Amino acid sequence: MLRQGMETGVFESEKRTELPLARSAGGCGCCSSEPSSSRVAADGVEFTVEGLTCGHCVQTVEKAVSALEDMESASVELVPGGRSRLVVSGRANSVAVREAVTSAGYSVISN
Template identity: 60%
Template sequence: MFESGNRTELPLAPSRAGCSCCAANVFSQPTSSAAEFTLEGLTCRHCSQTVEEAVLALEGVDSVAIELVPGGLSRVLVGGKAAGAAVRQAVLSAGYVVIGK
């Protein structure tokens, strides 16, 4: 059995931050002109990284910035000259949904 005197107490993330991988705000404005997309289904930083990698793999994408809203609608800014349809397909292929347009 475990002895309570040998446990290390770890700090908890604030409850408003969601899971520990969501604690940091990952949104930063791209430096070039950007197209904005609203995504549904992102719940954590891993989700954001999955979308970011999928979109960055597209030809013409210079940068990707994601404003993560766990369980809500997240905002994605894509810098560069990638076609909106290509970005939508990359997001869909990653397992998430683009809302609107």
């Protein structure tokens, strides 16, 4: 049974976040047939990660990578079911980042 005042307008005020599509010559980031190359982002080193599907996956990867010694930050741009972007900053090496992502249950495609 609905509480009074909840019958209408519940979904009208709901705010939704639009995720931007990654642009590339081969299409969006999750459908591109071109291999993703690693590059140094403006704020750190970029890795391409597969297997993330939701916010919980993002938190799991960010927590695993942030726990590395000498890591300043880890941030994931989620592409559900596709290739997500992990940007890290700090002095942890790429092998350690790759191992942290793999131990969290996901795959690093490039770094």
